[in-house]
Amino acid sequence: MRPEVQSQLTPFLQTVAQASHAVLLLDYDGTLAPFHIRRDQAYPYPGVALLLQEIVRNARTRVIVITGRDAEDVLPLLNVHPRPEIWGVHGLQRLNTDGSMEMPQLDERTLNGLSDADRWLGYQQLRHTAEFKAGSIAVHWRGLSENDAENLQARVLLGWRPIAEHNGLNLLEFDGGVEIRAFEADKGDAVRAFLDEIGPNTPVAYLGDDNTDEAAFRAMRGRIKQGRGISVLVRPIWRQTAAQFWLKPPDELLDFLGLWWKTCAEHGAMDGGAAAAVKA
Ligand SMILES: [Mg+2]
Missing domain, CATH: 3.40.50.1000 (HAD superfamily/HAD-like)
Structure with a gap:
């Protein structure tokens, strides 16, 4: 040190x-x-x-x-x-x-928002990029080329942002992915x-x-x-x-x-x- x-x-x-x-x-x-x-x-x-x-x-x-x-x-x-x-x-x-x-129990609005986010991934055929957790879904792009990662990031942000806003969820970018999750998480x-x-x-x-x-x-x-x-x-x-x-x-x-x-x-x-x- x-x-x-x-x-x-x-x-x-x-x-x-x-x-x-x-x-x-x-x-x-x-x-x-x-x-x-x-x-x-x-x-x-x-x-x-x-x-x-x-x-x-x-x-x-x-x-x-x-x-x-x-x-x-x-x-x-x-x-x-x-x-x-x-x-x-x-x-x-x-x-x-x-x-x-x-x-903690998640409220109905949160659960609705998460199922909308999941459905959107399904329509976009992106479910394979996702990690499903209690109170949260994360999309990961570690391992993709820089170009593919940027495209995926832009798509997911565009698709998830209105869902997050409508349902009071948090949208959080982290190193190698983005996550939509219960507000208190x-x-x-x-x-x-x-x-x-x-x-x-x-x-x-x-x-x-x-x-x-x-x-x-x-x-x-x-x-x-x-x-x-x-x-x-x-x-x-x-x-x-x-x-x-x-x-x-x-x-x-x-x-x-x-x-x-x-x-x-x-x-x-x-x-x-x-x-x-x-x-x-
Ligand atoms: Mg860490």
Whole structure:
């Protein structure tokens, strides 16, 4: 890790060391795992799963993977035991460590909009490009030529925009695709709700790479001001971002996770009762 980044991270890691517990919020694709044309083969960078597993086992950190995918999709790719929490569909869906799933009911207007979006894909013979999730449909163009990708993007935006507007859905462009989804499915909303749930004192780090993570970086600002949070852009090339720090994967990401683990391991094991309290 670049020494200046490490020295900037040190005060926060000291806060983590002094706290009884902490939270790691981690995006999956592009952050923990490099992109792969076949999404079912997007495994984490070598070494990442092992470090995460140590952090989960140490039990001082509540690890939450927050992804645009359906939560169940990430489990076999991540392959961490015991498993961390996984929040799918940008935090709309919560898959707990005991395997239980929490998913809010979607209203009729949202469901109508999603079925219109699906029908439009059918008419256009584009269903094969789509990923269907609870509360969301995503069209992917990773792996297509630049020309084909631009054409597909333009077509889908043109077809879906009126459907989104009419039904109060969100249209969101991300790295390699576009998604139409329930309005409340936003990582910023998910992070805000979560920070309210856990109260003000727990240190929280958020790591992400994509446009969809920017809302979460912004949602972290209050916590960062209180000296209890950091936001980190994980990306091979820096871009304009609301995040405080930039780490270049995989090496600097591995350095960061290694530092986190060391910090937790060196500052005493936490008992199961305290680990349970993190969840309360
Ligand atoms: Mg990502």
